[in-house]
Amino acid sequence: MSEKDKPGVLRETDDEARNLARTLLRSARSCALAVLEPETGAPFASRTLTGTDTDGTPVILVSALSSHTQALRADPRASLLAGEPGKGDPLAHPRLTVICTAEEVSRESEARTALRERFVRRHPKAKLYVDFPDFTFFRLVPERAFLNGGFGKAFLLTADDLLIRSPARSALAAMETGAVEHMNSDHAEAAGVYARHYCRARDGDWIIVGLDAAGVDLASGDRLKRLEFPHELENAGELRSELARLLREARAAG
């Protein structure tokens, strides 16, 4: 290992690091969640089902009976660890620690209706319990993050590096469900082309499960992939042309 490959030595955060961090967080099916135990103030790690809001904020669906939910209600400070160890050396795989503040999503809010729809497309099995009275969503609003891209590749990130600030966010959120359904029915082959070409995924029954100003969420059974657009969309009208361009370029490349 060279000096710059030593852990703890921070590198300057560049677009490659930002893209890796966003992709890790936005393709996570579950994360490790660290909270503070109300009785003791000690750290407590658990696993939670994870999705994202259309502004890039990570979202968890949890039972009100669980220790982490009770902890977040007592103290909203939390940390999420995204990125699975996979094969080979567990520390060679990139992972992202997000320092965040939890905001419980009110049961009757419009925000919950939108979140629920997006979350359940990503986690179809969650339909079984998402509407139980003791299940609740939290948005884990990022404050800052720490990316470990493998040995010696450490970066600090800001909330802005992880959030989607496009002015088209609300307009895109309003049309998301319709656009997803349109793509999956009228351009059913696109999801597989995106997954294989841009996300180096193996073949599968790929479908689109999310569309936002920064990219596309793709799923095949248990697998989730995230295709990040090169730039955030500035208006909702660009969505169609960006999806078409990505498809055209992937096909042209082979």
Place this chain on the structure above:
Amino acid sequence: MSEKDKPGVLRETDDEARNLARTLLRSARSCALAVLEPETGAPFASRTLTGTDTDGTPVILVSALSSHTQALRADPRASLLAGEPGKGDPLAHPRLTVICTAEEVSRESEARTALRERFVRRHPKAKLYVDFPDFTFFRLVPERAFLNGGFGKAFLLTADDLLIRSPARSALAAMETGAVEHMNSDHAEAAGVYARHYCRARDGDWIIVGLDAAGVDLASGDRLKRLEFPHELENAGELRSELARLLREARAAG
């Protein structure tokens, strides 16, 4: 879901739950670690390479430059999450939260020499950096634990449920390296038989990487499995007969 399958409803801790918890912790290659940030007191989640001491205490190898090491030196309270999500619903896979107190292992101690040997057998690639001056071991002494064995299967465990209290512990630790080498050279087929029969592992180049009073650590490339003995050994002389019995019974079963 029935009432007892609801999350947060604790079941009575039985031997099956204890065995699952021990197996999760003792077969972990890496864990999510939750610590307290020194500057803010906020929870911080990261990933660490994990092993166990011969008394069952989980052990991590970390860089002194990392955030989690600095945090543990400032406040030793920590939590480990063991158990990987794997395929299917991430929450259907069992995982274990251990609430623990970190004890840094002194660089010059005999305890470190023994830990290092056992840890490096489990993580051969760690040989590359384990002796760097800024790498250090912590023992994460369990206080209590919380097992989530899948939806609605929640159990509380005590430190005693996770620790190995056998009077033969030291004697076995003293002979561990020799016994591992003997098994892997003179009974090279045993590890594969153990892994397939008792741990439902696929074929592989299985070897024994750890032996203690409570069981056997098995490795094949990236994979780690834990074979728990039905009872802790009460004296070191039982090791040979227990290993022979397990081999004989596995062969007799098919």
